[in-house]
Amino acid sequence: MDEYLAKRAALIAEDRVGRLDSGRREFYTADSEKADGIVRRIRAAEAISVWGADNKAVDGADDATHLFPGMAFLTARELIVKTKLFKIMSKLPKGSLLHAHLDATVNARVLLDIALKYPAFHVRSSSALSEATLKTVQPEFNPLAPSAWTEHRSLTNASYTPGTWVPLQDARRNFAFGGPEGFDQWVLGALTISPAEAYRTHNTTSKIWDKFTSTFLTSSGLIHYMPVWEQYVRTFLLSSIEDGISYIEVRVNFWHKLMLDADGGETITHREWLSVFDRVTNEVKASMAQQSRADEFVGCKIIYTTLRFITPEELVWYTEDCITLKKEFPHLIAGFDLVGHEDSLKPLIDYFVPLTEFVERQKEEGVEIPFIFHAGETLGDGTPADVNLYDAILLGTKRIGHGFSLIKHPKLMQICREKNIAVETCPISNEILRLTSSMPMHPLPAVINHGVPVTLCSDDPSAFGNMGLSYDFFQVLVASETNGLHTMGCLARDSFKYTCLTDEEKAQAMTSWDKQWSKFIQWVVEEEGFVEVPEEAQPSSTDFTNLRRLKKA
Amino acid sequence: MDEYLAKRAALIAEDRVGRLDSGRREFYTADSEKADGIVRRIRAAEAISVWGADNKAVDGADDATHLFPGMAFLTARELIVKTKLFKIMSKLPKGSLLHAHLDATVNARVLLDIALKYPAFHVRSSSALSEATLKTVQPEFNPLAPSAWTEHRSLTNASYTPGTWVPLQDARRNFAFGGPEGFDQWVLGALTISPAEAYRTHNTTSKIWDKFTSTFLTSSGLIHYMPVWEQYVRTFLLSSIEDGISYIEVRVNFWHKLMLDADGGETITHREWLSVFDRVTNEVKASMAQQSRADEFVGCKIIYTTLRFITPEELVWYTEDCITLKKEFPHLIAGFDLVGHEDSLKPLIDYFVPLTEFVERQKEEGVEIPFIFHAGETLGDGTPADVNLYDAILLGTKRIGHGFSLIKHPKLMQICREKNIAVETCPISNEILRLTSSMPMHPLPAVINHGVPVTLCSDDPSAFGNMGLSYDFFQVLVASETNGLHTMGCLARDSFKYTCLTDEEKAQAMTSWDKQWSKFIQWVVEEEGFVEVPEEAQPSSTDFTNLRRLKKA
DSSP: OHHHHHHHHHHHHHHTTTSTTTTOGGGOOHHHHHHHHHHHHHHHHHHHHTTTOTTOOOTTOOTTOOOOTTOOHHHHHHHHTTSHHHHHHHHSOOEEEOOBBGGGOSOHHHHHHHHHTOTTEEEEESSOOOTTTTTTSOEEEEEOOGGGOOSOOOSSSTTOOTTOOEEHHHHHHTOTTTHHHHHHHHHHHHHSOOHHIIIIITOSHHHHHHHHHHHHHHHHHHHSBHHHHHHHHHHHHHHHHHTTEEEEEEEEEOOSSOEEOTTSOEEEOHHHHHHHHHHHHHHHHHHHHHTTOGGGOOEEEEEEEEETTSOHHHHHHHHHHHHHHHHHOTTTEEEEEEESOTTTSOOGGGGHHHHHHHHHHHHHHTOOOOBOEEEOOSSOSSSHHHHHHHHHHHTTOSEEEEOGGGGGOHHHHHHHHHHTOEEEEOHHHHHHTTSOSSGGGSSHHHHHHTTOOEEEOOBSHHHHSOOTTHHHHHHHHHTOSSOOHHHHHHHHHHGGGGSSSOHHHHHHHHHHHHHHHHHHHHHHHHOTTTTTSOGGGSOSSOOGGGHHHHHHO | OHHHHHHHHHHHHHHTTTSTTTTOGGGOOHHHHHHHHHHHHHHHHHHHHTTTOTTOOOTTOOTTOOOOTTOOHHHHHHHHTTSHHHHHHHHSOOEEEOOBBGGGOSOHHHHHHHHHTOTTEEEEESSOOOTTTTTTSOEEEEEOOGGGOOSOOOSSSTTOOTTOOEEHHHHHHTOTTTHHHHHHHHHHHHHSOOHHIIIIITOSHHHHHHHHHHHHHHHHHHHSBHHHHHHHHHHHHHHHHHTTEEEEEEEEEOOSSOEEOTTSOEEEOHHHHHHHHHHHHHHHHHHHHHTTOGGGOOEEEEEEEEETTSOHHHHHHHHHHHHHHHHHOTTTEEEEEEESOTTTSOOGGGGHHHHHHHHHHHHHHTOOOOBOEEEOOSSOSSSHHHHHHHHHHHTTOSEEEEOTTGGGOHHHHHHHHHHTOEEEEOHHHHHHTTSOSSGGGSSHHHHHHTTOOEEEOOBSHHHHSOOTTHHHHHHHHHTOSSOOHHHHHHHHHHGGGGSSSOHHHHHHHHHHHHHHHHHHHHHHHHOTTTTTSOGGGSOSSOOGGGHHHHHHO
16 A cells, blocks of 8 residues: 555656646745645635535625635625635735736726816716616716816706716716715726626626626726826736735737827827826835835836727737837837737737738837737637637747636647746636636646646736735635645746746846745744644545535534 | 748647547548538537527526527527437437446436336335425335335325325325326426526535435435336337447446345345346347347446445445456446545545455456546545546556546546546536536537547436437537537547457447448438538637627627
8 A cells, every 4th residue: 555655646746747836845945834734724624614604695696605615706705805815815925917907907996086086077878877777877987178068967867868978076976876875886886797797697708798898998988087097007006016916017908099188188199108107107116115115016017908809900000009119118018919808809810910010010120029919718619719829829929818728729738838938817807707617617727737837817806806916816726725825826936937027137026026925924824813723624635525524524 | 821821720730639530531531521511510500590599598497598509408408409410419320328327327207107117116205295395305216015015195195194105106196286297297306407406506516416316316216126127227228229329338336235126125136137137238139130220239238336435344345246246247247436426425545455455356256347437526626536536547447437627637648648548528417517517618628639538428317318428419519619520420439449348349349330420421411401501601700609799790
């Protein structure tokens, strides 16, 4: 038997040799091993104490809610935040955030509060509002020049003509369905995805994408107003830092060629967006330095994106625009991408000509703007969205956005391993957008075991409610017995490797991260309420699918 | 661009080189290519005509049912049977059925009809029946010796004492909740899993396993009665043949050491089970030969199984029993397995000692009984059920039952490829038992692309409603654009390779299959109503996740 167990251990080790946390002994210390043990014990104990209560009604869900670790995020969130495991994941230094869309990165409530400060903001609805239509009719926002301000004072009185602008403050004050509170609820509902939408009424990829897209249409009117935008960018950076994120490459949608100025005029060019972005980033860095927290924020770069529904001819304007911006802001433009629902919009191959011309033009202009393409964000097998993975890689993508279907492609996984092409995995996004029903069904554990470089990302946290990276780290840690605290640490630390930073900057970022990690480990092993989680709370098998038996015991 | 497209085609081919349908040009003919085209056109057309109607209420489901190809089987079934694609899958010669549990292979209605012929059958309920308890209180069946027959004539009158046996016929006739029809509905509900149970009330792996297990407890009382069993085995073989299955290795549960005889006495030994099984199989073979259909039925062998909850000490009785049976029926015993819910029952490693002793004992007795283990039928990552895969392979398993979590194990997949260890994949079973929410989320396409040998299986068709193999073939074909008719053909033909037949028998079985395949291809290309499916019905992208756009167009 001993001989067999040795052979077995060797096989398991060989099977896991490609994992990012394998062969990283330099990363392990006596304290980190102790912290890992604490985390595993807490996870096992909470599997019973938190996720063991079946049919608990949470977050407005019906009484048939079945709890388990890694379950549907929107239903689980209010339980997640109460766990010790989440407290630990919140404090963990996260490294880089490499896949997030700027327009969905600031908490919806915070965004609305910022907008409410500006009398220029108006709101309208496309059809008459009633209790019945509140969930389907979306508000539309727009800052208007004073000359265009209207006499209308309510969206909900009998005389309201759908499509007419009403001052935001008035519309809110006079809202017939619950006053300001009801108004806010209506707006926040339009800016976020609810559990009922994700798990019942919109329970297919295409339906939930409809809802998801509508959140961008609603928020767009609030964000693309320079006085708001500046505060929006600052809020995004500060809240990310508070969540332990020290470096960001954020996707900015440049599809709109102009943003509105303070007077509601459509006059602000992309160049000015970047100037403001640059200034805000520098202010945040300076402020961090002032607080002796310079280590916690390396910076934030931009991945230039436009939308996958434009024509190949139209793309040329954007690639040229991107080159112009790169020349003026070389430190800010990190890459180029095309975004939108892959299953229904144009595949990459449709843009082959302008994309290869873009590469040529970069050489002519002496700039380098790597592709960082979305690809394979799909359940399809052999569909155009799945096939995007081949084109992304052949076109030389530096990382892969989502790559959800990558596990189906052994050759492409090999290329990713060889060329260090990281997959920007967005666990909670994938689950809410119905690519997976829960974390245990997500392909991430397979991708990790196959040695493909991975980085965890939040994608669109204001729509999904997974602000920062703590929730995504939590969902990944809680749904696998193989992953431990070192796995999460390696995921965070390795994220710098796949950034567009220079080698020197990467080394510096990792050194800073190492300091934060040491502090974090120290905190875990010393924090009251952690160490005393009893050994006996740990079931002999920490098998989350095995809860029922444990509960009965 | 041409150069790029050539490079791209080469990369796609390299990525798919391990697929079972790759490099099989000998398998393709002008007619089979034509048939494949027909199938792809039908699939694309039906993606819109059948799966394009959203929110259609089917099979008693609520009005929020979202249709898509490969969707939840129990909700989709009544639509599936109306499709041309299903008609084609029904006629396709399926090759071998290598993973099915005998006690769940005969249609529940047919089983009940057989039982109704025997006056010895009695039924009881453990608590009082009412409209409210009908869905949770299960009937229990037992044939009683005439001396034990009772005076009771109804399960539902006021004087009924729960736990008291009532003659089946009387209980049915006098059933207060809808008479005989209501009685049958109650029994069939206990023998099968309903959409509401699978997708709402029992929507976790552990809860649905409770219901699933209860179907076996109910059917056990009907099946383990020799007069029924003989007809049961015959019905299983004949219905399999009608579905195009030509060879079977069926798992028989020998946990009960004795079966009831015609008089209700617990006297029938395993030896007698096999005698009857042997005779029935031979009768079916003879009858097929008489009809000049010998090619359609190669035979049926038994995989000896007992349950994963017995102690390692208890296992020894079964391994010795298995050896005894193998010596008397060498042509019938094909392998050995331990079955039951892996997430909650004992892992393979617990049985290491008796299992290795079993191998030694086989050598002493001069027999060879390969292990054909269930392993990795789980969503767990690094849990004991997932780790079963290492032990199954180290213990030399010939095939892997389910292997749902195998995709997480690169080294084990390599071993499966090298040693030709086939994964017995049960797509519909996995979906109903909540390992996957739908076929597009199933890991099968990844497993196929990684070149791991695969065979499609039905597992427990009487509980799931996926009688035969046509439904499982359908679900696999409809949810992938990469799979085509040749893929399904290769899956069927290759299944013989992984059987316990001798090389000579395998070659013969494949030759017979080839004849059926030719006939089948001929039928597809000539059948009225197939060829005329218009080319224009095929969307430019046959992307099933893209239905919404197509529907709008």
